[in-house]
Amino acid sequence: MEARGYHVAVVGATGAVGQQMLNTLEKRNFPISKLTLLSSERSAGKKVTFRDEEYTVQTATPDSFEGVQIALFSAGGSVSKELAPEAVKRGAIVVDNTSAYRMDENVPLVVPEVNEEALKNHNGIIANPNCSTIQMVVALEPLRKQYGLSKVIVSTYQAVSGAGAAAINELREQSQAILNGESFSPEILPVKGDEKHYQIAFNAIPQIDKFQDNGFTFEEMKMINETKKIMDMSQLHVAATCVRLPVETGHSESVYVEIDDLNVSAEQVKQLLKESEGITLQDDPSQQLYPMPADCVGKNDVFVGRIRKDLDRDNGFHMWIVSDNLLKGAAWNSVQIAESLVKLKLV
Numbered sequence: 001m002e003a004r005g006y007h008v009a010v011v012g013a014t015g016a017v018g019q020q021m022l023n024t025l026e027k028r029n030f031p032i033s034k035l036t037l038l039s040s041e042r043s044a045g046k047k048v049t050f051r052d053e054e055y056t057v058q059t060a061t062p063d064s065f066e067g068v069q070i071a072l073f074s075a076g077g078s079v080s081k082e083l084a085p086e087a088v089k090r091g092a093i094v095v096d097n098t099s100a101y102r103m104d105e106n107v108p109l110v111v112p113e114v115n116e117e118a119l120k121n122h123n124g125i126i127a128n129p130n131c132s133t134i135q136m137v138v139a140l141e142p143l144r145k146q147y148g149l150s151k152v153i154v155s156t157y158q159a160v161s162g163a164g165a166a167a168i169n170e171l172r173e174q175s176q177a178i179l180n181g182e183s184f185s186p187e188i189l190p191v192k193g194d195e196k197h198y199q200i201a202f203n204a205i206p207q208i209d210k211f212q213d214n215g216f217t218f219e220e221m222k223m224i225n226e227t228k229k230i231m232d233m234s235q236l237h238v239a240a241t242c243v244r245l246p247v248e249t250g251h252s253e254s255v256y257v258e259i260d261d262l263n264v265s266a267e268q269v270k271q272l273l274k275e276s277e278g279i280t281l282q283d284d285p286s287q288q289l290y291p292m293p294a295d296c297v298g299k300n301d302v303f304v305g306r307i308r309k310d311l312d313r314d315n316g317f318h319m320w321i322v323s324d325n326l327l328k329g330a331a332w333n334s335v336q337i338a339e340s341l342v343k344l345k346l347v
């Protein structure tokens with residue numbers, strides 16, 4: 001590790017993910033010699049405090065990346081498409097939180113607990129997977145390694161912060177309006193910029209991102225395709241249904257898996273996950289102990305509980321997986337990738 005640290009840029013520093021990036025870099029004491037904070041023109045000039053020092057947010061342009069060694073991008077896909085290659089051209093390694101490069105075969109898609117080694121094949125850009133995919137693969141990988149894995153069926157219960165700072169405001173304002181008996185007009189969810197918007201307060205919306213021709217949404221396809229890529233299992237049977245709930249932060253997932261081994265008990269699965277990196281097991285029905293989003297906010301781990309063997313399939317298991325989507329689902333996974341780059345001497 002360099003004694004003085006690295007020149008780090010955070011692109012989208014004023015966003016829901018960007019703010020958590022800064023908190024995480026600070027908490028992890030990541031070695032930073034210089035910090036460049038970037039946003040759109042809207043937030044340029046805004047002051048942000050990091051490690052007791054005040055920084056001024058600047059408009060992101062290609063020249064913003066002069067001298068930058070590590071650039072953490074979370075400002076939307078179009079910004080990454082335009083500026084990530086500019087950052088790489090100037091010598092930076094980009095860790096990109098958007099979906100812009102995730103399925104590019106020249107770009108490693110990395111969750112350090114699962115495929116840290118893939119970082120060695122990077123060509124300047126490393127993709128951070130979709131939030132709901134990250135927390136699921138952390139729990140799937142120990143099962144795959146120990147018992148083999150053939151099928152994954154997931155239903156998600158996703159928080160509004162997954163759709164950015166504007167969606168958090170929408171949930172708060174709508175909830176308040178409904179409680180006050182006032183009228184309101186949904187403007188962000190399910191998809192910002194689309195024609196139709198639905199109430200999220202006191203509701204559940206079975207659409208995250210746009211519909212594809214096959215009837216799945218883009219979020220569902222991200223979970224399906226990214227899981228196969230990260231786990232390097234193109235034959236894995238994966239299906240997903242993604243639902244937005246009026247929860248501010250913390251995605252939950254009900255996951256059904258089929259493993260190859262027919263002689264595994266729920267207790268063995270619990271023990272395996274309890275001992276696995278990045279996982280906290282919370283599973284004791286006698287104490288009503290199971291993971292819930294409200295308990296996971298601000299924590300880096302993936303929380304797993306409600307582990308049961310299927311009643312009809314000897315190799316089938318059900319589980320409930322919860323994590324802070326802004327941390328393991330975004331900022332923490334990105335900073336963890338940066339830490340891995342340092343550890344593997346790739347930066």
Ligand SMILES: NC(=O)c1ccc[n+]([C@@H]2O[C@H](COP(=O)([O-])OP(=O)(O)OC[C@H]3O[C@@H](n4cnc5c(N)ncnc54)[C@H](OP(=O)(O)O)[C@@H]3O)[C@@H](O)[C@H]2O)c1
Pocket residue numbers: 011012013014015016017018038039040041042043044060074075076077079097098099129130131161162163164165166325326329330
């Ligand atoms: N939220 C999650 O759980 C999550 C998880 C994984 C990945 N992501 C991805 O991360 C990205 C950001 O998400 P978010 O939730 O943080 O969104 P957000 O709260 O809406 O923040 C967006 C950030 O991007 C900046 N930005 C927008 N347009 C820009 C431009 N043209 N040039 C430079 N900066 C620009 C914004 O700056 P201004 O303040 O100037 O507008 C803001 O800092 C998205 O691509 C999202 O898909 C989000």
